[in-house]
Amino acid sequence: MPARTSAPDRATYFPQLAAERPDIALCRASTVVARAAETAAHEHGIGVGQHLVLKMLAAVGPRSQQALSEELRIDRSVMVGIADELERSGYIRRERDPADRRAYAVTLTAAGRRALTQAEKYIPEFLDRTFAALTTAERDQLAALLGKLLT
Amino acid sequence: MPARTSAPDRATYFPQLAAERPDIALCRASTVVARAAETAAHEHGIGVGQHLVLKMLAAVGPRSQQALSEELRIDRSVMVGIADELERSGYIRRERDPADRRAYAVTLTAAGRRALTQAEKYIPEFLDRTFAALTTAERDQLAALLGKLLT
DNA sequence: TATTGTTATACTCTATAACTATA
DNA sequence: TATAGTTATAGAGTATAACAATA
Structure with missing residues (x-):
């Protein structure tokens, strides 16, 4: 995909394109959301990947x-x-798995659990802000459609 | 966002995550779709960006x-x-705009119009394949939601 | 021979800053 | 001073291959 920029002030042709090509709309929506997620996560001292692992x-x-x-x-x-x-x-903690010493048993610490609890706090507010254009029902609809698409 | 891999054979935790975090689901769906779009476009001798410009x-x-x-x-x-x-x-063709000689007037040629017509042919089939998990009504729903999100 | 964790490398995508010619 | 097109570069994100230890 070509490099994307942030949206201009007025849009004329793009909405038409988004309506015709759900794949393009999906990708553009993703870049906006991914950027917001990464920014929000870093503001709270943790990366998206780190958050997912703790979770x-x-x-x-x-x-x-x-x-x-x-x-x-x-x-x-x-x-x-x-x-x-x-x-x-x-x-x-990386503990060696006694049953298979090639692998670690990656284990959540008490501090990790606290960090996760802390990090989870900003998520609802972040989702609210990022998906502000959609109602709660529409967000659920979107999540369901994406879930189905990812099966 | 961290580097993503293709989906494993069986999924247990991921669907739960996708349901809770529409932002994550959106990003993952986007990577799958973007990859498919780029592959399909290149198979037809044209990039996604080139296609969009012609269109x-x-x-x-x-x-x-x-x-x-x-x-x-x-x-x-x-x-x-x-x-x-x-x-x-x-x-x-890049023609100089007589009114503002800093800018080009990028102009579609007859060959470009033919190439576009040709390229457009595989799009419906590509969308059908990529969004096979969704019904037609669901695809329209998804497109509408994404359009609203991108406003 | 295959797998887990690790490291290194290359390649793409994206952002940014400069430069030129025009305005 | 600002804008259109161009070029170069740096930083992410991603894919791939190799290696040591273990199975």
């Missing part, structure tokens, strides 16, 4: 980096860096 | 690269390369 560990318990990679669709070579930062912050 | 020129007539950039949300430095390729293919 998944809290939901499903200790997992290998491999399992985290697959489930969160984050490349395992990128997962290394995310785990590094989380460990440096004291939010996770 | 806009056909819709609104000759425009400066600046106008194309703003309306299509493509950075003007990227637009240079797109126009280069289109001109090399003989699909556009």
